[in-house]
Amino acid sequence: xxxxxxxxxxxxxxxxxxxxxxxxxxxxxxxxxxxxxxxxxxxxxxxxxxxxxxxxxxxxxxxxxxxxxxxxxxxxxxxxxxxxxxxxxxxxxxxxxxxxxxxxxxxxxxxxxxxxxxxxxxxxxxxxxxxxxxxxxxxxxxxxxxxxxxxxxxxxxxxxxxxxxxxxxxxxxxxxxxxxxxxxxxxxxxxxxxxxxxxxxxxxxxxxxxxxxxxxxxxxxxxxxxxxxxxxxxxxxxxxxxxxxxxxxxxxxxxxxxxxxxxxxxxxxxxxxxxxxxxxxxxxxxxxxxxxxxxxxxx
Amino acid sequence: xxxxxxxxxxxxxxxxxxxxxxxxxxxxxxxxxxxxxxxxxxxxxxxxxxxxxxxxxxxxxxxxxxxxxxxxxxxxxxxxxxxxxxxxxxxxxxxxxxxxxxxxxxxxxxxxxxxxxxxxxxxxxxxxxxxxxxxxxxxxxxxxxxxxxxxxxxxxxxxxxxxxxxxxxxxxxxxxxxxxxxxxxxxxxxxxxxxxxxxxxxxxxxxxxxxxxxxxxxxxxxxxxxxxxxx
Numbered sequence: 284x285x286x287x288x289x290x291x292x293x294x295x296x297x298x299x300x301x302x303x304x305x306x307x308x309x310x311x312x313x314x315x316x317x318x319x320x321x322x323x324x325x326x327x328x329x330x331x332x333x334x335x336x337x338x339x340x341x342x343x344x345x346x347x348x349x350x351x352x353x354x355x356x357x358x359x360x361x362x363x364x365x366x367x368x369x370x371x372x373x374x375x376x377x378x379x380x381x382x383x384x385x386x387x388x389x390x391x392x393x394x395x396x397x398x399x400x401x402x403x404x405x406x407x408x409x410x411x412x413x414x415x416x417x418x419x420x421x422x423x424x425x426x427x428x429x430x431x432x433x434x435x436x437x438x439x440x441x442x443x444x445x446x447x448x449x450x451x452x453x454x455x456x457x458x459x460x461x462x463x464x465x466x467x468x469x470x471x472x473x474x475x476x477x478x479x480x481x482x483x484x485x486x487x488x489x490x491x492x493x494x495x496x497x498x499x500x501x502x503x504x505x506x507x508x509x510x511x512x513x514x515x516x517x518x519x520x521x522x523x524x525x526x527x528x529x530x531x532x533x534x535x536x537x538x539x540x541x542x543x544x545x546x547x548x549x550x551x552x553x554x555x556x557x558x559x560x561x562x563x564x565x566x567x568x569x570x571x572x573x574x575x576x577x578x579x580x581x582x
Numbered sequence: 583x584x585x586x587x588x589x590x591x592x593x594x595x596x597x598x599x600x601x602x603x604x605x606x607x608x609x610x611x612x613x614x615x616x617x618x619x620x621x622x623x624x625x626x627x628x629x630x631x632x633x634x635x636x637x638x639x640x641x642x643x644x645x646x647x648x649x650x651x652x653x654x655x656x657x658x659x660x661x662x663x664x665x666x667x668x669x670x671x672x673x674x675x676x677x678x679x680x681x682x683x684x685x686x687x688x689x690x691x692x693x694x695x696x697x698x699x700x701x702x703x704x705x706x707x708x709x710x711x712x713x714x715x716x717x718x719x720x721x722x723x724x725x726x727x728x729x730x731x732x733x734x735x736x737x738x739x740x741x742x743x744x745x746x747x748x749x750x751x752x753x754x755x756x757x758x759x760x761x762x763x764x765x766x767x768x769x770x771x772x773x774x775x776x777x778x779x780x781x782x783x784x785x786x787x788x789x790x791x792x793x794x795x796x797x798x799x800x801x802x803x804x805x806x807x808x809x810x811x812x813x
Contacts, residue, residue, distance in 0.1 A: 348779055349780060355782075358781075429779060451603075477763045479762050479764070480768070481762055481776075489680065489763075492668065
């Protein structure tokens with residue numbers, strides 16, 4: 284009796300494994316892409332990738348996370364291609380030999396959103412001035428705090444606004460490899476600076492809940508404002524500043540670093556995105572009637 | 583593979599330095615888990631007693647429902663509580679969302695069924711003569727209950743241990759209701775999830791080690807309470 288059931292169990296496990304094997308190792312071309320939550324949450328990828336699959340037969344598995352984690356995926360050879368927005372770190376990624384090349388795909392822009400009554404009075408100011416006023420008010424500021432591209436941008440703007448970032452390094456140095464677990468924050472805000480370490484959508488709902496200010500990419504903001512039954516109770520208070528540009532780049536992982544990645548298919552995706560068709564799809568993609576991304580590829 | 587080794591070494595250094603941020607995270611985790619276990623215990627143990635010691639219609643059904651609630655996913659609890667305490671919810675005016683209190687509320691819902699069902703199990707294993715003897719010796723119902731709890735304390739402490747282990751290791755409720763705000767609602771598990779998302783594993787590994795160490799020392803304490811009934 285027991286023998287029989289053990290036998291059945293073993294057979295079942297074997298069947299399960301062979302199914303898994305077929306699903307993973309089948310002949311179909313599948314590439315893995317790590318990208319930022321903003322491209323995924325805004326719905327852009329749902330418009331682009333099915334078209335790409337139709338054109339080439341290549342399927343794309345998407346992992347959406349913060350830019351820091353997406354780049355880490357590339358560095359570890361866990362994915363074939365990354366699609367992110369943090370120019371400084373993208374350049375470093377290529378310099379260190381992890382990326383094959385970078386193509387400018389598109390840009391969108393950041394906006395500063397906050398409660399309708401605008402307690403810090405930032406409406407109409409440029410972004411540096413707006414951040415200064417938030418710092419000098421009693422308002423809360425929600426920070427992504429997750430090493431994402433948006434988080435990098437936010438720190439950059441605090442710098443432009445002349446607000447000093449206090450840096451706290453955690454001393455866990457080992458063998459010359461300093462793990463990057465330090466923490467930077469605008470000291471003036473102290474308790475009013477809430478670092479939540481989560482994605483863009485979460486930062487927006489957090490800011491709504493606390494009626495606080497935050498820096499958001501326009502795409503995700505539009506999706507949360509107009510894409511839900513109950514629109515986000517936050518308004519755009521500062522936009523259109525030169526310092527709020529947000530360029531996205533696509534970088535196939537360098538096959539010399541990781542020979543087993545699917546470079547050729549990744550290469551096709553990168554080239555497809557900057558092709559006339561890819562660029563037109565990006566320009567045509569609208570979030571609730573508003574253009575969210577602007578194609579960047581040079582003709 | 584050597585990233586794990588590097589992370590491990592850095593993690594030990596980090597623990598050794600007793601970093602202030604780390605301490606805030608750890609103390610919040612302990613505080614939240616302590617209160618949720620305490621409140622769930624105060625409610626759950628008498629509830630288990632009441633169910634086990636009384637015969638009433640639908641008793642089997644109540645126990646079956648409680649057993650079902652053992653598999654309640656943290657995400658469901660998170661959603662449920664969220665819908666009540668969010669700014670747009672019924673209790674929105676209390677401003678509970680993204681506070682440690684919100685995490686405690688969710689965690690109580692999570693472990694109340696654990697404590698109740700395990701209390702029932704512990705009591706049902708007792709010889710019914712304890713109860714009868716206590717009653718023939720003239721104990722009132724409260725005194726009888728105390729005698730029974732005393733006899734079943736091995737199982738009841740086990741229930742508390744299990745509940746505490748569940749909440750201190752839990753991440754879904756803490757993330758959804760606490761919001762992982764640094765210095766306010768960041769717990770050990772949400773911090774681990776964040777550091778993993780950032781692609782930085784050192785802090786994750788350090789916190790993982792710490793969590794297990796804390797659980798180990800707490801279990802030594804619990805073991806002391808349990809040990810004396812072994813005979």
